Amino acid sequence: MAVANSSQYLEAYADRFADLSEKSDSWLKQQRTEALAQFTATGFPKARDEEWRYTQLSALDKTLFLPAQKSASCAIDVEWLKNYQLADAWSIVLVDGFFSAELSQLDGLPAGVVVSSLAQSLADPKSALLIADKFNQAVNVDENGFVAFNSVYFADGVWVHITAKQILAKPIQIVHVATQASVAINTRSIIVADEQSQVQLIETFVGLEGAYLSVSVAEVFVGQNADVTLYKVQVESEKALHFGGTYVKQARDAKFRHDNFALGALIARSDVHTDLNLASECEFNGFYLGIKRQHSDNHTRINHLKPHGISRELYKGVLDDKARGVFQGRVVVAEDAQKTDSQMNNRNLLLSNDAEADTKPQLEIYADDVKCAHGVTVGQLDEKSIFYLQSRCVDEETARNMLTFAFANEMVDKVKIKSLHDVILGQVLLRFPQEGVNKEWL
Amino acid sequence: MLSIKNLHVSVGDKPILKGINLEIKPGEIHAIMGPNGSGKSTLSHILSGKSGYTVTDGSATYQGKDLLDMAPEIRAREGVFLAFQYPVEIPGVSNVYLLKAALNSIRKHHGQSEVDAMDFLTLVKGKVRLLDMDEKFLYRAVNEGFSGGEKKRNEILQMAILEPKLCILDETDSGLDIDALKIVSEGVNSLRSPDRSFVMVTHYQRLLDYIKPDFVHVLAHGQIVKSGGPELALELEEKGYSWLEDAEASA
Secondary structure (H helix, E strand, O other): OOOOOHHHHHHHOHHHHHHHHHHOOHHHHHHHHHHHHHHHHHOOOOOOOHHHOOOOOHHHHHOOOEEOOOOOHHHOOHHHHOOOOOOOOEEEEEEOOEEEEEEEEOOOOOOOOEEEEHHHHHOOHHHHHHHHHHOOOOOOOOOOHHHHHHHHHOOEEEEEEEOOOOEOOOOEEEEEEEOOOOEEEEEEEEEEEOOOOEEEEEEEEEEOOOOOEEEEEEEEEEOOOOEEEEEEEEEOOOOOEEEEEEEEEEOOOOEEEEEEEEOOOOEEEEEEEEEEOOOOEEEEEEEEEEOOOOEEEEEEEEEEOOOOOEEEEEEEEEEOOOOEEEEEEEEEEOOOOOOOEEEEEEEEEEOOOOOEEEEEEEEEEOOOOOEEEEEEEEEOOOHHHHHHHHOOOOOHHHHHHHHHHHHHHHHHOOOOOHHHHHHHHHHHHHHOOOOOOOHHHO | OEEEEEEEEEEOOEEEEEEEEEEEOOOOEEEEEOOOOOOHHHHHHHHHOOOOOEEEEEEEEEOOEEHHHOOHHHHHHHOEEEEOOOOOOEEEEEHHHHHHHHHHHHHHHOOOOOOOHHHHHHHHHHHHHHOOOOOHHHHOEEOOOOOHHHHHHHHHHHHHHHOOOEEEEEOOOOOOOHHHHHHHHHHHHHOOEOOEEEEEEEOOOHHHHHOOOOEEEEEEOOEEEEEEOHHHHHHHHHHOOHHHHHHHHHO
16 A cells, blocks of 8 residues: 655645635635645644644555545435434535535525535635635634645535524534545535524534545634534544544634534544633533544643633543543633633543543643633542442442443433434444443433 | 341451341341441441452341342342442432332342333332422432432432332431431331331431331440440430440450
8 A cells, every 4th residue: 555644645636736726716725825835844743743642643644545526415325314414403414525405404594594515605705705704713724734634625515604693493413424435525614603693503424434534624603692502423434534623713702512422433533622702601521432443532722812711621431442532621721811710521431451541631821810620530430339229229230331321421411402412322322332221221 | 137147347357347246127127326437337338238348257147048148239139228328429320210220120030020110100209209309309310419418318219119128227317407317217217117127327316316226236346235225325325435335345
C-alpha cells in the first residue's frame, strides 16, 4: 500500500482544489487558498502536537482516501435509514457528503427559517452573503490540520439559519450517511441562530460499512438570548475514521448545550469548542463507548471570555476489550471573565484489563474571582453498589451489568427528545459489551 | 429461625467477633446494642453476606441451612433482608424496577410465576402510602438524591414488599429525625408477625421506644456480654456501656 502523508493528499487532491476554487466566489476562493497554505505548511496533526498526542493518526499515513463522488442516493435503503432519521424532525440528509433532496424532509419549516444544502446556498447571492459573514468565524484554519483540510476541500454541507425570536416546534436533524468504502467525506455545516431564537439540532453520522474517512466541521453561532441544543450521534461504520469538530460562538446571555454520543468508528476524534460571552451558559454532556479495538478521543474547550458565564460539563466513558478512550477538557477563564462558574467532570469505567482511559482536565484561570471545579475518575464498579443489589436478590453478574448500564444510561437519559432518546438507547444497547442487559432497568 | 453458634469473624488478621452465640425464634425481635467498635455492624454484614470478612470458627444456621455458605442474593431470596445503615445510591436504575426485579427473583426462587404488573403496582402503591412516601420516589433512581430519612423509608418500603422472614436492621435510627423515626418504626411494627423475626442493631435506646424488642443483647469487644429483656436497654441508657465493658474486663 502506498504511503500517503499530507503531501500526497495535496497531490491527489490538486484537481479537486482547482475545480472547487473555480466554482467558488472570490471570498471563498480566498478562504480555500489560505486554508491550502495552512494545510500545506502543517498537514494533518502529528502525535507530537500536545492536543493530538493520544490520537492515532497512522491510518492516514497508510491509506489515501480519495474524495467521495456523488452516488445515487436511491441506493440507500430508506427503511434502514429510518433507524437513524427521526420521523418527528425536519431533516436534511447528506449522502457521502452531498445533499439529497429526495431523502430530506423539510416540508413546513416556518417562514424565514432556512435549512439547506451549503453548496446550493453558496450559489444564491443573498444567502452567500450571510454565509460569507460567518465562514471560519467560529474557528481558524490554524486550529488543526483537519479544519484546514475541510476548509480547502469541502464541496457541500449544510446551511441553517434560524431567524430572530423563532421558536422551533420540531428539532432539525442533519443526517450524514456514508455509503462508500475507501473514500473521504468532507462536509461543512454553518448554523446560525439569531437573537432570542430557540432550536434543537441533531447531527447524526452513520455509515454502511467499510473503512472511510469522515471529516466534518460545524460552526454554530448562538445569538443574544438564543437557546441552542445540539445533539451529536456518531455511529459511523466500525472501520471508519471520524474527525468531527464543532466550534461555537455564543453571544451575551446565549445558551448552548451539546450532547455528544461517540459510539461508532474505529478511530474517532471529536472537538467541541465554545466561546462564552457575557452571562452566557453552556452545558456539555458526552458519552463514549469503546469496544474491541475502538479508539475514541474527545476534546472540549470552553473559553470564558466575559464575566458571569456558566459552564457545566460531564463526559462519561465505558471501555471494554482493547478499547481506548481519551478525554481532554480545557476550560480557559480570561482575565476579564470574573464571576465565572465552571464545573468539569470526566468519569470512566474500565471493563477489561486491556482497556485504557486517558483523561486530562485542564483549567487555565486568569481571573481572580471565579468558581471552578473539576474532577476525574477512572475505575471499576463500586463494590458497595454491587453488594446492595445482591442484598436485594440480584445476582452478582446481573448487578454488574445493571450498574455498568446505569452508568451509561445516565447520559442517555439526559436526551429530551423521545424519538432521539430511543434511537440512542438502541445504538448503545446494540454495542453494549455485556449480554443480558435488560431494557426494563431504565 | 436463626442459630448462631460460637461465631468468630476476622477482617484480615484482626478478630472482630469472638464467639457469638444467639438463638432467634420465629416472631422474636432481638436488639443488639453496643458501643462503637464492638462488632455490631460486622454481625449484620456477615449475616447478609458482605465480602471482606473471614469466618474463622463457628456457624450460623438459618432455617436449617448453612447461612454463611450462601451467596448474598441467595440469602435475600431465602428471606434474609438487610436494611442498610447507609443505603447506596444507584443512579440509572429505577426504584420501582429494582423492587419488581427483587420480588420476581424471590418468586422464581420459590418456583412461583412472575408477579402481574397491575397487581404489583397496586401492592407497591399501598405500601408507599403506608410509609407516607411520595409515589414519585418509585420512578426515581434508587436512593439518588434522597434525604437520609427518605433513604431509610425506602429500605422499609423494600422490606414491606419483599416480606422477608429475617429482617436485619442496621442502625436504622441513625440520621432520622423524630417524625421519620416514627414513620419508619410504624412501618416495621406493621410487619411484625409470628413467623417473621427481627434483629435490630443499634447504638441508642431511642429506636427501642418505638419498636419493642423481646430480647436485648449487649455486644462488647466481639462478644455478647449481657442479655436480658427490654429493661436492659433502659439500664444501658442510664448507665452507658462502660459498666458492662469494665465488668467484662475484670471478669
